[in-house]
Amino acid sequence: xxxxxxxxxxxxxxxxxxxxxxxxxxxSLSDYALSIPPFTPQLDLSTGWQGFAEFWSQLDMxxxxxxxxxxxxxxxxxxxxxxxxxSTFFTLLVGFPIAYGMANAPEHWRPTLMxxxxxxxxxxxxxxxxxxxxxxxxxxxxxxxxxAIGLISAPIKILNTxxxxxxxxxxxYLPFMVLPIYATxxxxxxxxxxxxxxxxxxxxxxxxxxxxxxxxxGVIAGCFxxxxxxxxxxxxxxxxxxxxTLMIGKVLWEEFFSNRDWPVAxxxxxxxxxxxxxxxxxxxxxxxxxxxxxN
Amino acid sequence: MTSFxxxxxxxxxxxxxxxxxxxxxxxxxxxxxxxxxxxxxxxWYGELLQNEAFLDxxxxxxxxxxxxxTIATVLGTMxxxxxxxxxxFFGRTLFSGMIYAPLVMPEVITGLSLLLLFISxxxxxxxxxxxxxxxxxxxxxxxxxxxSRMATFDQSLEEAAYDLGCTGWDAFKSVTLPIIAPAxxxxxxxxxxxxxxxxxIASFTAGPSSTTLPIKIFSSVRLGVSPEINALSTIIIGLVxxxxxxxxxxxxxxxxxxxxxxx
Amino acid sequence: xxxxxxxxxxxxxxxxxxxxxxxxxxKRFGNFTAIDNINLNIYPREFFALLGPSGCGKTTLMRMLGxxxxxxxxxxxxxxxxxxGIPANKRAVNMMFQSYALFPHLTVADNIAFGxxxxxxxxxxxxxxxxxxxxxxxxxxxxxxxxxxISGGQRQRVALARALAKAPKLLLLDEPLxxxxxxLRQETQFELxxxxxxxxxxxxxxxxxxxxxxxxxxxxxxxxxxxxxQVDTPDRIYETPNSVYVADFIxxxxxxxxxxxxxxxxxxxxxxxEGVAPIKGMTGARVTQGEPASFVIRPEKVSINKSEPEASxxxxxxxxxxxxxxxxxxxxxxxxxxxxxxxxxxxxxxIARRDITWEDTxxxxxxxxxxxxLRD
Numbered sequence: 045x046x047x048x049x050x051x052x053x054x055x056x057x058x059x060x061x062x063x064x065x066x067x068x069x070x071x072s073l074s075d076y077a078l079s080i081p082p083f084t085p086q087l088d089l090s091t092g093w094q095g096f097a098e099f100w101s102q103l104d105m106x107x108x109x110x111x112x113x114x115x116x117x118x119x120x121x122x123x124x125x126x127x128x129x130x131s132t133f134f135t136l137l138v139g140f141p142i143a144y145g146m147a148n149a150p151e152h153w154r155p156t157l158m159x160x161x162x163x164x165x166x167x168x169x170x171x172x173x174x175x176x177x178x179x180x181x182x183x184x185x186x187x188x189x190x191x192a193i194g195l196i197s198a199p200i201k202i203l204n205t206x207x208x209x210x211x212x213x214x215x216x217y218l219p220f221m222v223l224p225i226y227a228t229x230x231x232x233x234x235x236x237x238x239x240x241x242x243x244x245x246x247x248x249x250x251x252x253x254x255x256x257x258x259x260x261x262g263v264i265a266g267c268f269x270x271x272x273x274x275x276x277x278x279x280x281x282x283x284x285x286x287x288x289t290l291m292i293g294k295v296l297w298e299e300f301f302s303n304r305d306w307p308v309a310x311x312x313x314x315x316x317x318x319x320x321x322x323x324x325x326x327x328x329x330x331x332x333x334x335x336x337x338x339n
Numbered sequence: 340m341t342s343f344x345x346x347x348x349x350x351x352x353x354x355x356x357x358x359x360x361x362x363x364x365x366x367x368x369x370x371x372x373x374x375x376x377x378x379x380x381x382x383w384y385g386e387l388l389q390n391e392a393f394l395d396x397x398x399x400x401x402x403x404x405x406x407x408x409t410i411a412t413v414l415g416t417m418x419x420x421x422x423x424x425x426x427x428f429f430g431r432t433l434f435s436g437m438i439y440a441p442l443v444m445p446e447v448i449t450g451l452s453l454l455l456l457f458i459s460x461x462x463x464x465x466x467x468x469x470x471x472x473x474x475x476x477x478x479x480x481x482x483x484x485x486x487s488r489m490a491t492f493d494q495s496l497e498e499a500a501y502d503l504g505c506t507g508w509d510a511f512k513s514v515t516l517p518i519i520a521p522a523x524x525x526x527x528x529x530x531x532x533x534x535x536x537x538x539x540i541a542s543f544t545a546g547p548s549s550t551t552l553p554i555k556i557f558s559s560v561r562l563g564v565s566p567e568i569n570a571l572s573t574i575i576i577g578l579v580x581x582x583x584x585x586x587x588x589x590x591x592x593x594x595x596x597x598x599x600x601x602x
Numbered sequence: 603x604x605x606x607x608x609x610x611x612x613x614x615x616x617x618x619x620x621x622x623x624x625x626x627x628x629k630r631f632g633n634f635t636a637i638d639n640i641n642l643n644i645y646p647r648e649f650f651a652l653l654g655p656s657g658c659g660k661t662t663l664m665r666m667l668g669x670x671x672x673x674x675x676x677x678x679x680x681x682x683x684x685x686x687g688i689p690a691n692k693r694a695v696n697m698m699f700q701s702y703a704l705f706p707h708l709t710v711a712d713n714i715a716f717g718x719x720x721x722x723x724x725x726x727x728x729x730x731x732x733x734x735x736x737x738x739x740x741x742x743x744x745x746x747x748x749x750x751x752i753s754g755g756q757r758q759r760v761a762l763a764r765a766l767a768k769a770p771k772l773l774l775l776d777e778p779l780x781x782x783x784x785x786l787r788q789e790t791q792f793e794l795x796x797x798x799x800x801x802x803x804x805x806x807x808x809x810x811x812x813x814x815x816x817x818x819x820x821x822x823x824x825x826x827x828x829x830x831x832q833v834d835t836p837d838r839i840y841e842t843p844n845s846v847y848v849a850d851f852i853x854x855x856x857x858x859x860x861x862x863x864x865x866x867x868x869x870x871x872x873x874x875x876e877g878v879a880p881i882k883g884m885t886g887a888r889v890t891q892g893e894p895a896s897f898v899i900r901p902e903k904v905s906i907n908k909s910e911p912e913a914s915x916x917x918x919x920x921x922x923x924x925x926x927x928x929x930x931x932x933x934x935x936x937x938x939x940x941x942x943x944x945x946x947x948x949x950x951x952x953i954a955r956r957d958i959t960w961e962d963t964x965x966x967x968x969x970x971x972x973x974x975x976l977r978d
Binding site: 175 | 438
Binding site for chain 3: 513
């Protein structure tokens with residue numbers, strides 16, 4: 045009975061999570077073809093061992109060399125890393141004070157504040173990104189506002205630039221940064237700060253000496269929760285970014301849907317996965333440490 | 340509370356909510372030019388509700404949502420059980436890795452890999468494939484929610500159930516499930532929301548005749564702002580707000596009740 | 603203790619079959635041995651106590667009876683049936699959990715009926731049995747309440763009723779009175795004993811509280827580090843402990859170490875200090891002439907006097923401290939070799955009228971059979 049309990053989700057995940065990655069790997073080693081599906085070789089088990097051997101021989105690393113050849117790809121990887129890292133930083137900058145404010149708010153306010161943070165999280169991601177189109181466009185709300193108060197004399201182009209992408213990522217991923225930090229700060233023992241002040245620190249010094257180091261687990265969790273998905277983001281660069289905004293998620297999408305080059309798209313995915321393996325493992329290690337620390 | 344805190348909270352929440360407020364306000368704008376106010380009107384809502392394509396997509400989305408979240412809840416609860424209760428077993432690290440990885444995996448990768456799977460198996464893409472895809476990545480979220488509830492669950496309750504004659508399934512059905520029900524329901528709601536909101540994975544795994552609402556919205560907004568979308572957004576925001584408030588009141592009551600029970 | 607237990611001693615009768623039998627039972631968790639080769643018989647209708655400090659293995663032993671742990675080696679038999687491989691839900695054993703483990707989502711009545719619904723009892727009879735159980739623990743008025751709506755002591759009674767509902771052959775009680783305050787604990791102890799006698803169920807209780815064990819049990823097994831130190835009736839454990847560990851664990855005791863110079867049948871003499879007469883006591887377990895030994899005597903057996911008494915054992919000392927406990931006083935007397943002996947007497951007269959006070963020189967005395975000499 046226990047075996048069945050383990051087996052069902054396990055098999056599901058193997059079939060629908062792990063095996064697909066194997067397939068992506070295989071296709072990344074295949075060649076583009078004008079067929080349906082648009083790649084070759086195709087594994088045809090009816091041709092027996094001979095067919096299988098031939099199948100293997102046709103696989104090659106061509107697509108991977110292509111990725112290194114064409115500038116687009118490695119530039120896109122780098123650009124994605126840069127955008128994800130900077131966005132994570134901005135999200136931290138905006139999110140930490142919010143989490144801190146929530147943790148220091150009076151006890152009876154906190155459930156309401158939690159509600160206010162969680163509500164955007166449950167609202168459609170797509171809609172929240174869309175909202176910024178109306179704000180950042182040349183005729184958008186922001187430009188109108190700045191023109192109205194006389195700060196600028198002509199609309200500034202923000203939409204369809206990298207800046208819009210930074211704003212978009214920070215905005216949509218904010219709850220993911222605030223919640224872990226808030227969870228950590230909330231558990232902070234107030235008497236530690238009192239002890240620090242008792243020993244001679246000012247409020248600011250106590251903050252840097254006590255609060256910041258102890259908030260590290262939450263900060264790390266929040267950063268991972270933003271950085272890792274942001275790296276492969278598609279929707280935000282697609283809607284808010286320009287045609288020269290290079291993010292690997294967008295590149296993968298276009299390879300797949302516009303160019304119909306599935307093998308290259310697969311190779312792009314595999315490389316992205318390899319880049320992410322290290323952060324993912326670090327994230328899981330951090331979570332494990334948190335769990336063991338008896339949170 | 341210090342003034343710094345007040346300021347940062349006010350600015351922070353303003354940043355979070357003003358974009359949505361703008362969206363809502365302009366959905367009532369008479370003019371098609373979303374950014375020029377021409378008077379109050381609800382005509383965009385009317386046009387939206389008559390738009391067959393949107394209504395069809397909404398229906399598909401809701402169907403997919405219900406099906407996938409129910410499957411995800413069953414599978415995710417099983418997985419949570421396995422993770423919290425089963426000790427070491429062969430392949431446990433892989434299992435736990437597979438459960439937690441989708442939480443941080445970029446959706447383009449998950450979507451691509453699933454589509455390629457369906458192609459290899461010659462499965463026709465349609466509502467069925469979207470449901471499978473959503474169930475797969477949602478079950479991980481359900482599993483996280485349920486396993487964190489299971490971690491604080493008093494195991495002696497299950498032992499008492501066995502002691503009084505329950506089989507494994509009976510103990511789960513009669514004792515464990517009623518008690519963890521709130522967490523299971525939250526898991527379901529989370530899976531439902533994720534499914535409703537998903538664009539990328541649905542784009543990869545949908546078939547020609549099965550468009551979901553996010554896909555429809557995306558193709559509309561690529562061309563720019565549209566007041567119908569504003570109206571749709573307002574409706575969605577409204578529904579979510581009501582849902583979240585109801586859920587929070589219910590869960591507050593449940594928490595109070597649970598605090599009383601675990602004395 | 604009720605008078606019935608005085609004549610109740612099936613363990614002395616070789617013709618009675620034990621209800622529970624542990625034969626060579628060992629339990630290991632990885633490298634740690636929790637239970638070390640235990641042999642034990644428990645008889646029907648006993649109120650048997652497993653007593654010992656934390657980690658001594660008493661809970662593990664009980665969980666093995668309940669079916670929540672399997673023995674690594676050895677055989678456990680209940681009512682003649684080997685329990686190996688039989689899961690908890692198939693045993694005629696029920697347990698009252700330390701945390702009570704009442705199902706929070708069910709009413710008191712539904713909690714009690716829970717096990718009955720999973721037994722062969724016909725549905726029509728279940729309600730009657732539940733009512734009977736509610737009467738037994740006097741909770742008739744609380745049948746419809748939920749566990750969080752009743753007090754701690756009431757919850758404990760629900761747990762008991764639930765565990766007895768199926769009339770099990772054996773009831774296991776895991777530190778049942780730990781969460782109750784002292785007064786309630788004492789009342790509940792007697793209630794438990796009454797219920798045990800009325801229902802005729804065999805009870806096995808796990809506790810670290812030796813007073814509790816002494817009050818309720820027909821026999822006590824004192825455990826330490828997975829081993830049974832002594833299994834006996836409360837009075838024999840108290841009066842004739844078989845080791846210093848047991849003597850020290852139960853109640854208050856004076857321990858004097860020395861050498862057993864003369865061992866003559868029931869009487870042993872212990873030389874313990876120079877220039878003083880050896881102590882005469884009873885011969886305890888494993889005492890060997892000429893070997894080191896310890897003399898143990900309970901404080902209430904030590905008389906205290908200002909003038910030298912006529913006694914087989916007497917020694918002089920100085921009153922260091924007096925602990926006044928209302929109904930009795932304990933005198934801490936320092937002997938010439940700096941050792942402190944406790945003497946306890948009932949306060950027959952008001953303390954102000956006593957003639958013994960701090961720093962007085964006094965005589966401590968006791969009879970030849972008041973204390974026992976033990977090997978270790």
